[in-house]
Structure formats: C-alpha cells, structure tokens
Amino acid sequence: MLTIADHQFQSRLFTGTGKFSNSKLMLDSIAASESQLTTLAMKRIDAKNGTDDLMQPLLDSGVKLLPNTSGARNAKEAIFAAELSRELFKTNWVKLEIHPDHRYLMPDPIETLQAAKELIGQGFVVLPYVHADPVLCCRLQEIGIHAVMPLGSPIGSNQGLVSEEFLKIIIEQAHVPVVVDAGIGAPSQAARALELGADAVLVNTAIASSSDPITMAKCFKYAVNAGRLAYEAGLGGISTRAHNTSPLTGFLHDSQLSPV
Amino acid sequence: MLTIADHQFQSRLFTGTGKFSNSKLMLDSIAASESQLTTLAMKRIDAKNGTDDLMQPLLDSGVKLLPNTSGARNAKEAIFAAELSRELFKTNWVKLEIHPDHRYLMPDPIETLQAAKELIGQGFVVLPYVHADPVLCCRLQEIGIHAVMPLGSPIGSNQGLVSEEFLKIIIEQAHVPVVVDAGIGAPSQAARALELGADAVLVNTAIASSSDPITMAKCFKYAVNAGRLAYEAGLGGISTRAHNTSPLTGFLHDSQLSPV
C-alpha cells in the first residue's frame, strides 16, 4: 500500500479534474478509475452563480483532494495560491506547480525549491511537480517534501515517458514516493512507469480528453495494477538474442512423441 | 470478442507452455491468465514413463490447444510436425513456426508460405509465426491462413515491440486477426500492442521465467484488457508542446476564488 505523509492509498492512480466536458463526466470518470486522490486548481467564481457544484460531490465521493498551484509563475504566487487553497479546500496538502513558461509548462527548479521550503515551514504536505531531475529530487527530499512528482514529458503532450532514463535514477535514489506526473498519454505508459518502480502516476489529459473518459479511466486502473504487480513479481532481463520457449532439437526424428 | 476460424475467444491473451519450472506452475499460471488458447510443442516420450501428465490437465482446463512446429527448419519438417501434432492433440489448429537459424530464431518467409499452402490444403487452421513483414502477411491472407502472428522482437528476448512501425502497417492492412508474438517481455508492451490495434498477443517467456509466474500471468491479463479497452475508447493524439490541464490565467489576481 502507498503511504504519503500520514495517508494511505489503495490505488496508485492519481487523477485530475481538468479538461472534462462536464462535471458529471469528471465525477463518473474518477469513480471508474478508483483513484483515491485527485488534483484540482482554482478559478474565478461565476459572479452570477456563487454556488459550488463541483467540490461538494468530489468531497462526498471520498477521494482526497490535492489542490494545485497551476498558473503560478514564481514562488510568491505559488505560496499565495497554496494559502488560499488551504482555506478554500480545508486541506494542507498541495501540489506545488510553478511554470513560468506557458508554451511547454516546464517547472522552475529554483522557485519550486524555495516555495517548498516556505510551505513546509507553514505545515503544508508538499508534493512538488518537477522536471525529471535526480539532484533536485534529492534536495527536495532533504527539506521534507512528502513525495516528488517528476514529469514524463510536457503536460498534456501525451508523449509518454521520454524522461525514462532519468526517472530510473530518481526512483533508485528516492526516499519518498515518486509519482510520475505529466505527459502520460496511454495506459501502456502508465504501466511502464509502475514497472520501473514508480510509486504512482497522475493522469488527467489522457482520461479527460478521451472520447470515452469513463472507459479510459478503467483502462488506466487496470494498467496501473498490471505495472505495479509486475514490478513486485519482477520482470525478466532483456537479451539481444533469442531464447527458445519450445524444445527445438531432435523431436522430428523420434518415433515416439508426447506433448511438452 | 475475438474470432479465429470458427472459434471465439473472450481473452486476447494467448499463452505458451514452455520454460515453466514444473507442470503445476504452468497450469496454475495459464489459469491465472484467463487465457483461452495456449501453444505447445512436442518432445520425446520418457521411455520409462509413458504417461502423459501434461496434456490431460490442459485439456481438462478448457483452454484451446495450439500445437506449434517449433524446431522445424523447413516446410517439409513443419508439415510433418503438423501432421503428427494433429494426430496427437486431436486438433487441426497449428502454429506454423519455421526458423532455420538457432541464434535468433527468426522465421523463414519462403518456407512458411509454402508450408502454409500445403497445410491449408490439408484442412488445417494455420496461424503462421512471421517477421513483421506487411507484404508477407498479405500473401498469407490471400492463401487462407486464419490469423497472422508477426513478431515484436526475437523469441524470448524480452525486447518488446521493436518492430512497432511495421506492426502498424500490418494492422492497417490485415483482414484476419493479428496476434503479436515473440519478444513481449513486460505487461506495458502487451498493452501497447493492443493499443495499436493488434487483436491479441502471445506471451510465454515473460510469464514462465518470472520469479512469480502466477502473479505475472495476472499482470498480463490486466494489461491486455487495458490496452484493448483503450484502443476501443480511442487514445488522444501526441503533441510536441504542452497543453495545460488546469486554468492558468488570472486567478491570482481575483479576490473571489472557487475550485475548478
């Protein structure tokens, strides 16, 4: 079972709330995924309609909320967003996300470390979204973050694990859970992340932008289970030559044959 | 549901019987995989022990047997092996496998086409193991084979889908089921094959040589389900840039905030 801070998760599939065509579909997809943690951002309240038709059903569903600071361009904005979200969502968990560049949404290592320090000092449970940078992950661990969230590829790109070689190093060196975030576009890629030893994945776009989000949510659930179990059972090594799976010699010249 | 010849399969995971450390583990693993078709070769009968402790339990389990001609170096040997296996296993299904080279076990396109013609004439249901060669697959279809089994990578190498670009062409052009065979070493790779539109995969080494074959069999079951469902639901396109999943602008400067 996966433990982050003092919280236990049966599911290693984390989800997001963005990009769904409507709230019901989002709630049904998250339910189908059996995810127990979902990330969400803040937006302006509709002036004409102050009611909140999203958060309450999410809370009722029992899934843990992980507010994120998406949109923050530096530590100051991220800290402000975290403080607001703590009040609004009544949780001290935060996905720390700082990306000054809007084209690729790559995270800022310097501002992220600085904001993480401040937020940990304020008692937050901090899960920072970072590039697949092994040294940065180590430094964030040293200051007390509760999980690292390195990217597979740029957010929403569906490119999969282009950072795979660096994820392997991060997983080898990590003392906190490693949650691969961003860029996972297919169940096979989620399975691969878990096979490598990642503790969880966060998937949003690939589910939300599917033509059938509920089915796709189930796909990721199965794939994450498959990847984790395979990691635990142990995958075989890779070989450059063939190894026969069936007996190859002699049988054609024997008079007596039996199945193998 | 997958149909080959007149037979329907609920499961898109085909298995093999080779390389397991003992028969019980093989049977339990196949059961755990929920596979409904398994391939097997022939070997010499133990002179001291003519009883057959493998085939009967396999038959009792209800899984369909797919005898293979592994070990055959040319069409003549393969035809002979197929004829023997038909008698022995009481089935006219055959996985046609001709590999003159023992180092990489790559299949022979010429002998395979020739043997397929002969066996189809004899009333066999023929599933030929081939390189990921789109033209060869078309020609085999034209003479009436019932499924093609292109390789992902050399048998038992666990290298995965190194032939992916060619598998895509085969899948696009095929009029019979495409079963990706050989080289699949991890559940994520099986999922990927199904996501591409393959109709099934055959997995043997990756299950049999795992330190926990029963668990690994389940992993492949989940992964194949995930890949197939994802193919049906439709995967999103790949982008070279990022696409934000959370709203990015303005919220930090608004006094009223709500969850998104």
Place this chain on the structure above:
Amino acid sequence: MLTIADHQFQSRLFTGTGKFSNSKLMLDSIAASESQLTTLAMKRIDAKNGTDDLMQPLLDSGVKLLPNTSGARNAKEAIFAAELSRELFKTNWVKLEIHPDHRYLMPDPIETLQAAKELIGQGFVVLPYVHADPVLCCRLQEIGIHAVMPLGSPIGSNQGLVSEEFLKIIIEQAHVPVVVDAGIGAPSQAARALELGADAVLVNTAIASSSDPITMAKCFKYAVNAGRLAYEAGLGGISTRAHNTSPLTGFLHDSQLSPV
C-alpha cells in the same frame, strides 16, 4: 574499400536520381556527394523530344549506374524491367525492387527471391531491396546475389533506422555487403548505419528533397565517412551510470594544484 561483384567503390554512399527538381541539380548533387553508384528507373520517352539529356552526363561523370525495377509488382514484371534496362543502360547490374503495395512500398519477399534466382541465372549482378529480414537475406545470399539492400524504414519516409535491431542481425550474419536502403532522412542516420557495420547506405529522398541538395549531398558524404571510420576504430560500450572524465577527489583540499 567496398567490393560488390568485381567492382570496387571508394565511397560507401550510394545515391538515386529521383525527385530532383531538375537534371543539373541532380548531377551536381551526385558530384558533391562523391558517390560512385547511383540508381535510376525508366520512364516513357517524351514523344516530342527523343533526346536523352540525363543518361549521357551521368555516364560521363564516371558514376556507376544501378538500374532499378521500381514499379514492378511481381517477379515477372521485375524480370522484364531488368532485361529492358540491361539493354538500355548497357549494364548487367540491377537493383531488384518489387513492391505490390503502393502505400508503403514494402518489398515482396517471395517474388523477390524468385526473380533474383531467374536474374542470376541470366547473368545479372543482383542487389535486391528487401525488408530487414535476416532469414530472407541469408536465402538470397545462398542463391548468389551480390549485396543485400534491407530497408531502414518505408521508402521516402525519412523515419531513419526503425529496423535497427534487425539490421544488426543481418550485418552479423551477412557474407555479402549490406547496403541500408530506404528511409534514411538525415546524415546522423546514415552515420548510425555505418557505425552498426553496414557496408554502405543508399540515400535519395533526403538529398533530392532538401532545399539545398548540393549541401545536403556533402553532409551525407561526411556522415558516411564518420560512421565508417568510427566502426573501424571501434565505439565504446554503453553504460547505465556515469563515468567521470575528470578527476573528482581531493583537489579542493590540496594547496598545490596543476592542470590535469
């Protein structure tokens, strides 16, 4: 030096004559490439202009002509095309190219072997264009072809060496020169083919469709030289961890320092 049949080549870059915007550019590009063999197809003579403004300059340039059978859909058509080209170009060399499918132009293994047999019987020097199929390459060698031309990826796709793992096997097993043909879209890919041990590459589209074919021809010349020399000198092995290139320990605590 590369020897095919009784002919020696200083250059390991083979070229083609298709897709250039005009004949002069084609001739200048081939000259810039320093290629000593170029392939060409046949087309209808312009009824109004029977003169041949292409072949004579090519012949004058000293480059060896390799007529191809592009457009042939089966052995019969290819043999007919080869016979015509022998008369027309006064050479018994032929690049045997049979692709029944116009979408991907993948070669037909069965017809290619059959045509190769016939043409060798007729005294041709045969270089067959084939999928990266190790067994087919062996069989073609056995009947006396003079070089094999396995593809990197579909013709004109610029995808590079997607067949790399199979090319390695072909190169390991070949007793005749291996010329990687089709799909090479960048000098780095040509270099890679030579680094793997291929004896030569054939490049056409990547040069002809460049906005600056003459410069691109030079690029491929340099890249092929680089790849071949590197193969001869021997590349280092690949490691999953780092190996420092500079001395790492102690120097900061020494009072006396010198350059390393």
Place this chain on the structure above:
Amino acid sequence: MLTIADHQFQSRLFTGTGKFSNSKLMLDSIAASESQLTTLAMKRIDAKNGTDDLMQPLLDSGVKLLPNTSGARNAKEAIFAAELSRELFKTNWVKLEIHPDHRYLMPDPIETLQAAKELIGQGFVVLPYVHADPVLCCRLQEIGIHAVMPLGSPIGSNQGLVSEEFLKIIIEQAHVPVVVDAGIGAPSQAARALELGADAVLVNTAIASSSDPITMAKCFKYAVNAGRLAYEAGLGGISTRAHNTSPLTGFLHDSQLSPV
C-alpha cells in the same frame, strides 16, 4: 561561425582532456579533431616532479582552454575551484560543473545557479553544465551566462541524446549558444545534436576511450560538420507512409523507354 562571449570558433566540436592513456595521444587527438576549445580539470602536483608537461603543449597548440570545476559538490567549492583555475590557467573562462552525486554525476541546479551568479559578478565567462532543463537554462541566461551546456545523458555513459525532447525546447528558447555536453558516445549522436540546432557539442569519453582516439577524433569532426551543414540546409519532414523516389506507373507497358 560560433561566437561565445568575445571569442569565435570555426569548429563546433569541443573536446576534453580526461581519460586519455597518455598526454601525447591526448594532444594528437585534439589536433586531429580540429577542436578549438578543450576543457580540463585540476589535480595535485606531483611532489617529485613539479614540471608541467601538459599545459604548455596545449597552450602552444592554440586551442582555447576551458577549465572546469569537476569534483565540486556545491557552489562554494566550485567558486573556489574557479578562482584557482583562473590563476593557474590565466583565463577567466570556466565550465561550471557541480555534481553532489558520484554515481550519476548529475548536476545540481540550485548550486549551479548560485555559483554562476557569483562568478559572473567576479567577471568570469561562465558555461554551466546542466540537466536538459529548459527553465533553468532560461534563468541562467537571464543572469548573464555565456552558453548553456545541457547534458545528453549521464557523463561517460555513451547513451547519447536520451534528453532529446528537452534539448529541442532548450534550443528553441535559447538566446545564448547551446553546447550539448555529456553522454555523446558516437559520431551519429553528435551529428544528431547539430541537426537539432545545437550550436556545438562537447565530446571527451567517446574519443579518449576509443581504441583509436585519433581516428575517432576525426570521425567526430566529420559528423559535427555534417550535422551543422544539414541543419543549415534544412532536413525534410518525417512521414508515416512511403513516398516513391522512382516513377512507378505505366512504364512496363510502354514500348519506348528512357532513363529517368
């Protein structure tokens, strides 16, 4: 021509001085590469032999020296090393290299930014070695570094451009020269980096640890030229299907044929 700070380079191949079996081979290899910049570290002076048999020949060769801070685990050590090297080598250029982890030698983004600020303040020309982190590269540019040196893969691993997708982003966004450093193990990989638009590459291990360093140095020279020229001439796009390079239709049914 490549310009860094106020210095112009005809060659886009930078080299290193580590790992060569002897000084003469190192000097001859650098000469063969035609590299005009080479990086070097410091080590203890041999107590019995204070003479310096390396630096003088290097200086005499006319190649520009780029002292590096290899071995530094934090900003403080790197600054100290830079100050020492400025005195020792009579140059204010420095390759800033801070890697706290000895297993993978991955660079520290936080300490690197901090040291870069300090060294720029002291008048150094700073070329920092960094992970392929687009945001970090932007921030380093903002404080005035003169080139960025993102890695292809871990130092000395010969894995090539595993960071390729991130290098593309860095190259797109960079306002200073991008020098791909670390992990380049074959000429084809160096060519690829230049084709992507990198301004230069730094290669050390792949040359020094070759069984024939002088020849390998030449290979890299050719490959870098090929890659740069190809970038300037413009590579063609990649296609998922084939595009015939030779005319395909009709010729077999025409009575009059001419070469194409």
